[in-house]
Amino acid sequence: MKILLIEDEPKLSKYICAGLTQNGHVCDHVTDGSAGLQTLMVNDYDLLLLDLMLPGMNGFDVLKNLQSFGKQVPVIILSALGDTDNVIKGLDLGAIDYLRKPFELDELLARVRTVQRRNTNQQTAKLRYEDLEMDLYSREVTRTNKAVNLSNREFALLEFLMNNAERVVTKTQILEKVWDMNFDPGSNVIEVHLYQLRKKIDKDSEHPLIHTVIGRGYTLKAQAR
Structure with missing residues (x-):
């Protein structure tokens, strides 16, 4: 929260x-x-x-x-x-x-x-998108039923992406929901965390879910098979 x-x-x-x-x-x-x-x-x-x-x-x-x-x-x-x-x-x-x-x-x-x-x-205790699942109570994340170990910040970042699945979210929106107000928006910390999160979520998968939308932001979306 x-x-x-x-x-x-x-x-x-x-x-x-x-x-x-x-x-x-x-x-x-x-x-x-x-x-x-x-x-x-x-x-x-x-x-x-x-x-x-x-x-x-x-x-x-x-x-x-x-x-x-x-x-x-x-x-x-x-x-x-x-x-x-x-x-x-x-x-x-x-x-x-x-x-x-x-x-x-x-x-x-x-x-x-x-x-x-x-x-x-008021929402749901579990978030699901494609083969990606997140339990907000136990703070467990799985993809294709395999556990994915995330840091607290990565968990919050993924939760935000899953709550906005198939919508493009901007760096500013991520900053407002996942980082505190003392964060320097000029740094590349968000990009670094997204890179690390993408490696963990999309590792060994033929169908990546986390994508960069050039000039706009990021999205969690299954690409056409």
Whole structure:
């Protein structure tokens, strides 16, 4: 999932983003409510992790503005304000969960997985295209029933391609969904990852599925036999 963290404590932010990244997620991070709201308005996220005591616009105001703008994104509040009144206020303003600080990373990851299951259940737990299969729960990928071992980034990249099978996706679209906002769009990291992914998916196959569309982007598509 692509996740936005709005948290002003540097050490905690680094800890959370590292844990999310290690578990296959993309984590963007901003340190104040106003910047976070602006980021949410121009980017699509699968989940927002929101502190309440923020410089400038606080977390409650972020939630109020999200409601006003009709922006739909699941929100988990992360806050040291653990009294019942604040929990109720946060949930009434649209948050789906409230995690009191301090918390264990494993507990946060479990709650993130709950949101991921909800999102997945709205679609499907398994993606299939031709003889390529991806299980979003077990994170297993097979082609012609043979296991394909992918890194977290390769998995996210393939998931995006499979969700857009037979459509051309641009480098910008891949950047927005698979990489965090600190990524340098001038680098060739996307091309390198696609090259590695293509080697793994199309290895030993007479019918490659991942193709470069010159001047436009990339596509997952079975060529005419």
